Amino acid sequence: MRLVTLISLSFVFAACKGDDGDAVIDSEINAGADEDGDGLTDDVDCDDSDASVTTGPTWYVDADADGFGNPSYAQAACEAPAGYADNGLDCDDGEASVYPDAAESCDGLDNNCDGEFDEALTLAWYADIDGDGYGDPAELYEGCLAPTDLYVAQGGDCDDREATIYPGAETACDGLDRDCDGLIDDDDDLDGYADAACGGDDCVDDDATIYPEAGLCALGASCLDVLNDGRSTGDGEYTIDPDGAGAGEAPLVVTCDMTTEGGGFTVLADLNFSADTCPGEWVLDGSKPYCRRDSEVASAASASFPSFGVSWTELHTTLTAYQYASMNAFYFAEGRGIDDLYVDGLSITRGAEGSREHLYTVAIGMTTKGTSGYDCPAQGGNPPPDFVGEAYACGSANTTYGWIYAWYSAPVFSAASVLVSATASSDDDVELRLMADEESASHSNSEDIGLSSLKVMVR
Helix, strand or coil: CCHHHHHHHHHHHHHHHHHCCCCCCCCCCCCCCCCCCCCCCCCCCCCCCCCCCCCCCEEEEECCEEECCCCEEEEEEECCCEEEEEECCCCCCCCCCCCCCCCCCCCCCCCCCCCCCCCCCCCCECCCCCCCCCCCEEEEEECCCCCCCEECCCCCCCCCCCCCCCCCCCCCCCCCCCCCCCCCCCCCCCCCCCEECCCCCCCCCCCCCHHHHHHHCCCCCCCHHHCCCCCCCCCCEEEEEECCCCCCCCCCCEEEEEHEEEEECEEEEEECCCCCCCCCEECCCCCCCCCCCCCCCEEEEEEECCCCCCCCEEEEEEEEEEEEEEECCCCCCCCCCCCCCCCCEEEEEEECCCEEEEEEEEEECCCCCCCCCCCCHHHCCCCCCCCCCCCCEEEECCCCCCCCCECCCCCCCEEEEEEEEEEEECCCCEEEEEECCCCCCCCCCCEEEEEEEEEEEEC
């Protein structure tokens, strides 16, 4: 009787704990019973109090933990067992990168389970035998990865036996198509002139109507370009195109000085007034081959020299200048600006009135022996204005304390040269103004500077 009692208590205890698996504590029903009458006993029924709930969903082994299970290994359970997924859609449960809708990769796998491998990811590879980084387009392999290290992704090589021949290669005058553009580098347009890109003279080598003798071809934008590109043959005439080949104004022929101060100067003027006409507002003196002002009172006579559109920062001038009577350097300069009569002599500037930039001043004082304010600053004369600074030269042809109302026979400056720099590059004209700042009613040309020769160059 004692044994029967213990067995009965055990059933009651188990029922109270819900050990029959139906999650419902029912002390009156023994394990193995079908409480909801759905044909499943409560040891397998996921909810034995609800006839609509039976053995639960099917779960699938997910060995690669990608969220998609193997359809060949299924198990029904009320809750997901460890390592199982709620679907059997994985086509390769040994690869975590393989599952429905996965992104395709170049790995030889059917990543998205659509039955195709590496679709839409095939790349073109070209054999590069000469190792120049460009492959032979005739030697093509298509695949995600190059088959060997001899294949590259860039084709276009027109000679895969020569490493110096490939698209964009440096050209040379050797009769070959080194840059693979389908044209011989020397003379693409067959006009008889080699391409400037390989050291020739033809600036547009795909148009046979453009060549040096036609007047349309330039060797550079300036004389300095010609020099820097190694195309100089010494001082002389060259064709340049300041605004570039095929654009804007047509090329023009200029004189280039390829020797002075390292060369590369575009010559704007090279004049000898014993034969050449005075430029601008300058006039030829009646007794001497000198260009001077056409006034007996204070004035400035301007002559401008266009730069031909050449962009420049350096100016080189060479001149021979004479003195007429008692010039007085910077005596009247105090309080005067660059647009005023600030010197007896020559003012060299660039830019228009109101925005002129001072480049250099050639001043002439009354005498080389005086100590008055009329003389050069070094001899006791008044100092130059601040905008002139140290960019000036000053001299006198008068070696006595007196003066004459005539041209002194010896030049003040004889073939004097100066090189100056502007603050920035531009294609401004160069302006030279002959100045005298003192009025006189008693005699003509009471003071003047006369130029017998002048050379103006820029680079």
